[in-house]
Amino acid sequence: MKVGIIGVTGYGGIELLRWLKNHPYIEVAYLGSHSQAGLDIADVYPHLQGQLEYVSDTQLQEINADVIAEKVELVFLSLPSGISSSLVPNLLEKDLKVIDLAGDFRIRDASIHEQWYKKQAPDRRSQSQGVYGLTEFNRADVAKASFVSNPGCYPTSVALGLAPLLLHDLIEAKGIIIDAKSGTSGAGRGAAVGTLFSEVQESIHAYKIGAHQHTPEIEQFLADVTGKDVLTTFTPHLVPMTRGILSTMYGQLTDKAREMNLTSDSLQEFYQGFYEKEKFVRIHKSGDFPKTKFVYGTNFCNIGVYVEERTERVIVVSAIDNMVKGAAGQAIQNMNVMYGWDEATGIDNIPLIP
Amino acid sequence: MKVGIIGVTGYGGIELLRWLKNHPYIEVAYLGSHSQAGLDIADVYPHLQGQLEYVSDTQLQEINADVIAEKVELVFLSLPSGISSSLVPNLLEKDLKVIDLAGDFRIRDASIHEQWYKKQAPDRRSQSQGVYGLTEFNRADVAKASFVSNPGCYPTSVALGLAPLLLHDLIEAKGIIIDAKSGTSGAGRGAAVGTLFSEVQESIHAYKIGAHQHTPEIEQFLADVTGKDVLTTFTPHLVPMTRGILSTMYGQLTDKAREMNLTSDSLQEFYQGFYEKEKFVRIHKSGDFPKTKFVYGTNFCNIGVYVEERTERVIVVSAIDNMVKGAAGQAIQNMNVMYGWDEATGIDNIPLIP
Amino acid sequence: MKVGIIGVTGYGGIELLRWLKNHPYIEVAYLGSHSQAGLDIADVYPHLQGQLEYVSDTQLQEINADVIAEKVELVFLSLPSGISSSLVPNLLEKDLKVIDLAGDFRIRDASIHEQWYKKQAPDRRSQSQGVYGLTEFNRADVAKASFVSNPGCYPTSVALGLAPLLLHDLIEAKGIIIDAKSGTSGAGRGAAVGTLFSEVQESIHAYKIGAHQHTPEIEQFLADVTGKDVLTTFTPHLVPMTRGILSTMYGQLTDKAREMNLTSDSLQEFYQGFYEKEKFVRIHKSGDFPKTKFVYGTNFCNIGVYVEERTERVIVVSAIDNMVKGAAGQAIQNMNVMYGWDEATGIDNIPLIP
Amino acid sequence: MKVGIIGVTGYGGIELLRWLKNHPYIEVAYLGSHSQAGLDIADVYPHLQGQLEYVSDTQLQEINADVIAEKVELVFLSLPSGISSSLVPNLLEKDLKVIDLAGDFRIRDASIHEQWYKKQAPDRRSQSQGVYGLTEFNRADVAKASFVSNPGCYPTSVALGLAPLLLHDLIEAKGIIIDAKSGTSGAGRGAAVGTLFSEVQESIHAYKIGAHQHTPEIEQFLADVTGKDVLTTFTPHLVPMTRGILSTMYGQLTDKAREMNLTSDSLQEFYQGFYEKEKFVRIHKSGDFPKTKFVYGTNFCNIGVYVEERTERVIVVSAIDNMVKGAAGQAIQNMNVMYGWDEATGIDNIPLIP
Missing domain, CATH: 3.30.360.10 (Dihydrodipicolinate Reductase; domain 2)
Known part of the structure; x- marks a missing residue:
């Protein structure tokens, strides 16, 4: 399946990209970066050199919902809080599946969101479609979701x-x-x-x-x-x-x-x-x-x-x-649930010790 | 004034030694170490080389109350819990002033001591002479004490x-x-x-x-x-x-x-x-x-x-x-109080940043 | 294929075990530990809990060449220098393939070995069968070897x-x-x-x-x-x-x-x-x-x-x-070469950043 | 003696300030900071709270040679390379003694300076008055200098x-x-x-x-x-x-x-x-x-x-x-030499171990 990552040059995005190499069913077909569009991801991150055979396009792209919808079926958003809220409605309109790693859509009560985030709460309509992706507790809802709001770390x-x-x-x-x-x-x-x-x-x-x-x-x-x-x-x-x-x-x-x-x-x-x-x-x-x-x-x-x-x-x-179960790993766990794959697909490994 | 340090090769002991260099009234005249007696402290710790003009004898000595009493007026004990309890009574008998950095004499109730330390509680008599040296709260008692039990970190x-x-x-x-x-x-x-x-x-x-x-x-x-x-x-x-x-x-x-x-x-x-x-x-x-x-x-x-x-x-x-207010620094603060010196003598400095 | 690891509780051994989880052709059938025989590896290292489906026997075993030969085809040695030299001849006699991560067999000249290792050089006969496993340079020899001496880090x-x-x-x-x-x-x-x-x-x-x-x-x-x-x-x-x-x-x-x-x-x-x-x-x-x-x-x-x-x-x-290309990873790379598998099998991943 | 520090909010400046507390002959009477003028240094760095009795004015000041000359006799410059070169001539004109921790005046040959620093070399006149302050080798010249260029770390x-x-x-x-x-x-x-x-x-x-x-x-x-x-x-x-x-x-x-x-x-x-x-x-x-x-x-x-x-x-x-002998400590060592004080005044201590 083809997926994209928006905000791939941040720590969360690069971690998602790293894990997806291990996933047997995934082709990464879109890498979005507002600030570094045009560059090749392996130039930004030389440690990726030679390891991106599962990435069909390694050039960083502008963030455009039409373009994304043409290229992929599901998109991960790994952006600072306050940005994904303006993107998600457009992405959902294009029938993309979305897993959002930011906090924008996690709080249901707009006034509580605004009180703690000190930012305007996002569009209620998108949120109402979203599922809070703490996989162990919301597995059934995640399985049916097209929009998952990935929990905070x-x-x-x-x-x-x-x-x-x-x-x-x-x-x-x-x-x-x-x-x-x-x-x-x-x-x-x-x-x-x-x-x-x-x-x-x-x-x-x-x-x-x-x-x-x-x-x-x-x-x-x-x-x-x-x-x-x-x-x-x-x-x-x-x-x-x-x-x-x-x-x-x-x-x-x-x-x-x-x-x-x-x-x-x-x-x-x-x-x-x-x-x-x-x-x-x-x-x-x-x-x-x-x-x-x-x-x-x-x-x-x-x-x-x-x-x-x-x-x-x-x-x-x-x-x-925090980068795995607290972010990228749980996002992939949710994707696995959404697609009916074994939940541990691509994220089943042993801790790095020492 | 002449002081000694028992257990000088541990982290607590070496920190005491370090601070005493700054103290205008102190000569260190005895360094006790069970395990390394006979060696020179500057051979054990080469970073001390050339800096020990305030230490009148830099050779590590066996721990013997008679010898210590001949050489110094006050002794700091920086030993693992369970050892100072057997030394303190002897040291006090020789009219030495004692500041003990271990936990042996801090708990008054023997059964509570034994429950938490999993070791026999020390001799009650010594303890009854001791003052719990949280300087800010027990200053008056510390001033009169000949035996101070220095608080844990x-x-x-x-x-x-x-x-x-x-x-x-x-x-x-x-x-x-x-x-x-x-x-x-x-x-x-x-x-x-x-x-x-x-x-x-x-x-x-x-x-x-x-x-x-x-x-x-x-x-x-x-x-x-x-x-x-x-x-x-x-x-x-x-x-x-x-x-x-x-x-x-x-x-x-x-x-x-x-x-x-x-x-x-x-x-x-x-x-x-x-x-x-x-x-x-x-x-x-x-x-x-x-x-x-x-x-x-x-x-x-x-x-x-x-x-x-x-x-x-x-x-x-x-x-x-933890090495200073939680151990060596507070011990010196207590010594300052015991001798009526300004409480910050030798321990008044600015944090090491960065 | 069934393999064993001798010295699995050290850092090198545990790293080998970690990597082998990713290897599609490997069953780990023997874990040797002199000091902790009898224990289960997941009790010694709780981070392994639930992750050892590829290890058919998770109990740590005494090191015995006969037993090992019954259980596995190839054995990795991850022991301090000076110990593997006494084991390797026995293991080779049992027709086991051996990859040794210690330095015992790397130096051909016995007098040079003794000069630098300050230990007696090992049995020349075993050594003469060994190949120095710097894969990129000795690939052809490794492919034919039954005994590979894995390079130092x-x-x-x-x-x-x-x-x-x-x-x-x-x-x-x-x-x-x-x-x-x-x-x-x-x-x-x-x-x-x-x-x-x-x-x-x-x-x-x-x-x-x-x-x-x-x-x-x-x-x-x-x-x-x-x-x-x-x-x-x-x-x-x-x-x-x-x-x-x-x-x-x-x-x-x-x-x-x-x-x-x-x-x-x-x-x-x-x-x-x-x-x-x-x-x-x-x-x-x-x-x-x-x-x-x-x-x-x-x-x-x-x-x-x-x-x-x-x-x-x-x-x-x-x-x-140093734990991977300098030890466990290169050992697996060599095993891959010995068995004609793709050299990157099980060791093809992206660096952990950040 | 009254001294000032220009660039006191950087790591080099704050380290100078820290050390000068230990110096028996110094009052710090001027703290210069281009970016944070008007603030109190203890607000910028809360770890200094209560420790600045030797600093007669703790408010950060604009950098102005006339003002500085009124307040102090000697000034330390702790600024990024390329800035002190424009300040030093003015400061020297006011008969201030100057110790510059930046690299601007260290290289005598202007073309070499420009080749390696990728910046225009500073005014030759000031430099000709400067002494390279590697104390152990240039002690005699430092003693007579009014301008010392402190060596790099x-x-x-x-x-x-x-x-x-x-x-x-x-x-x-x-x-x-x-x-x-x-x-x-x-x-x-x-x-x-x-x-x-x-x-x-x-x-x-x-x-x-x-x-x-x-x-x-x-x-x-x-x-x-x-x-x-x-x-x-x-x-x-x-x-x-x-x-x-x-x-x-x-x-x-x-x-x-x-x-x-x-x-x-x-x-x-x-x-x-x-x-x-x-x-x-x-x-x-x-x-x-x-x-x-x-x-x-x-x-x-x-x-x-x-x-x-x-x-x-x-x-x-x-x-x-690098912060002491490579910067602030050696600067004070040079000041001590310039004023005929014992070279170790205020900088004679034992390493922080552990």
Whole structure:
């Protein structure tokens, strides 16, 4: 099948392109780049040299819906937030299938979108056609979708970690704390003082405290899953590493959980059962917890759980590669679902260790 | 004044030695090392070459209380937990002043010590003479002490961050969550697979979840300060950097705080006032938060605060250099207090940036 | 085909195992580990969980030639230098095919081996059957071999960079300088103070100056290629990164090269032509040079060349991933050649960027 | 004494400011910044908060020679190359003493300057008053100077390493190879894709091969020292670390050296003697070589030497902190010399390890 990538020169786009080489059914027939149209992708990224036999046109193209529709059947959008919203309606009109990696269409409530993104919410009509592509939970809808809004990196790591607890009423819907740590690739490839090596190395800090735009995405998803209002405190941190998100999540046991005498062991078994059929969610043994390195360069989400009896609290730690399960990998997982292919097609590999 | 360092070849010991060069009143007259006695410290650590004019004997010595008492007036112990407990009584008997950087004497309750350290608690008699050396809070006692138990690195970052809130009843004493992130130097210089560069680089993980021995130290100190039982969830993480601890702390507003309509701005002013006279605690402007780099190579604790009105929660972020305010720097700060010197003597410098 | 890996728990072994998942013709039927026999590999390395459908026995086994011969047709040895020499003769006697990643059998001259390795040279008989597996140069011999001695990481990066110049008499055979820089994974997974994160981070240093055991391997190969004595100065450095070797090589132009008026452009064209048919050697455009990141996680060797007219000198910069082209990847490349499969089978991917 | 810093918000400027806190005779009375005039330096750099008692005016000022001359006696210039050349003549006219950290006035020959810097050479008149401030070699001239051109970071590491050999005719003046490795702080604080954390981490590469503007500076200094033409190949590399330069230098033994039967041991002794009186140059024992970590945050240059008898070649490895001995530290060292103060005043400390 022929696909295109809009915004291929960013980190998300180049990661999509990298993964699609492994996909047996895909020909990449369109590479869109607003800023570098006309250049060959292998000149922009010399590490691609000699490896693009699956890319039928390696020249970067202007972004034009008519042209794209002639060349491909499905298009991935990997653009900064605020741009895809103006493109998606045109692309859908041309009967293209669209998987959007930006945040533009994830929040259903326009006022909430505007409050957190500080930008006008996109066209409601396109959004109403879109499916939130957290594959493990929305597989059936994704399968029928022509427009998938791919989840954010942080929300993916959080949703997979917390949904089982909330679905089964084991932690309170209010009072959840999410302390998340990300590598620098999430900040993209734009030149900025704050992500210079000399600034990031040998340092860690929290940012956008109380104000990160992934907060309402997390709350919306968890509310959808549980039917309850969910209120979270979400604090992202920047860590001196390139790839990976570790989310450490804290919830208060419900009466139900206390009555069950939930322990670390029984909770681990519950998670194991919950995700038994999920290829890409791996539960650690009781007492073991993930490192982001355990998922480096893969589509896995690794999860470890703990019940702190002293404080009647659950601690869940999840690890993903923000570029893969948090972006390009999950996008391909969604494409696989949309086309009825094995979900792991082209994204089934072992983490890069060491 | 003549001082000695026991365990000088570890990271804590070598950091003490480094700082003492800047101290105008100190001669280092004894360097103790069990494993490398007989060698010259500058052969073990070639970076010290030519810089030890303040060290009157650079040869590493066996650890013997009689010998030490002949040579120095005060001795720093920088040894792994479980060893100083057998040395301290002997040293105190010889009328030496002692500042112990290990955890052996920090926990007053022997059963709690044994539960968390998984080791026998030390001799109660020595401990009863000891003062917990969180300088900003125990200054008067430190001034009179002959034996100071220097706080742990994590507890220092947490205590300075949370004590103002608990002292003034602004957050609930139960339900506190501490998500802490440390560099690798805290793990010491012992050869171990888990702290190899190839294992730590490009990864972050939580460790000792629900079981870190600094948990009861934190709770004991905060209970002392507030007169209430304090229950915390403490989760340490290992970050791919050498120095620095960032603690992100979460507490629930009390009724009192809600009635005051506590905001980020008013809370920032409160912290500013609370620590006004403290040289080594720096409060960030409202909306600003610390990076560990802002305290790199210094004795500072930088703190930023936030009130999340949506969730009625306070978030406090504190940053220290674990080797300095979390170990050697605070030990010297305590020595300065014990001798009536200006508290910043020898430890007043600007962070190493970049 | 069934293969085994001896020493699978080291970094080289685990990397071999990782790559073999991608190989369409391979079943891994034996995993040997002296120190951890009896354990399941997925317990030792939790990141492998759920990914080992191509491994028919995931339990680590004692190293026994009879047992191995029953289970597999070919065996990879990934052991510290000095151990494989005692195993290889037994394995070959059982008619196993062997690819040895250690240095034991690379040096033909026993006295040179002993001089540089400071260990007794191995059994000459086994060695005489072995082929030095620098695939691009010894393809025909590898194809017929039952025993391949896989090149060292540094020698691979150097040989591919310098051989074209020496073969065509463009630089003097004497007076070559090789300044090489490696990540820490080359030092293996053994616990050691020198490769702790706290020691390696924010530092670079040279090691084994004038004494690295890869020096005679480099000289032997280049002498074989040219028929001349080759004398090199080889200085390896340890860089604060996990993967990658960058070799910067300096040679003096010959009279022939000067008469040709060799320039950077013409030299680049010469390299381009020389390696035209080589999948895994990529020549940068004139004026461009490799980063190790350009080959991260791949079997490529990227090369950039420069003629410094002022000094009549050639500079060649080559980059490999020491774990792949410098170890596991080239071993699989050699296996592919031995079995007549496409040389890139299972090792044809795009570098992990960012 | 009152001094000023022009360009204080760059990495070089902020480092100067940091060091001057330790200097007993200095008041900083002027901070110049073209781009951020009007702001307070502690707002731009919050890590300085509370530490600027030695800075009498912390507000950033426009750059105006009249104003500066009223406020201070000596001014440091820490500006990108190409800017100081237009300021220095004005500053000197006002009878200010000037120490310039940029490269504008280092090269005497205007055509060579223009060839390598690709910019017009500065006013010859100012330059003729300037002294090249490699303190260890030009101390007498610096003492009398009112204008010092502070050496580049690479040239400092190279000159200290090679000058003893060339002065004593132990290596050939032609055929020298310098393979240098630098951290990212040398690239400054400008936002740029190439120095983003995600681009630099886990990678090393050479840059400006055959074309780095420090090449003629190195050659000019070594020619001055020896009275001979010196021709070098200089290859800088970017290493994933913030601070530090390691230069690995290769020279061919002269007939004289060969007749002396120069060995690693005798060469080490020679260096030891050569630099015996130099506080800031430290020679490693024979067989030992520097890590950049050994000089981290200090004004030291550590040097290790080796004679490779097989190839009749000398290898010299030198390590500096590019921000200190390669910039701010040496500038202060020069100021100390200019004012007849002890040369180590304010810059005498122990490396930050770990």
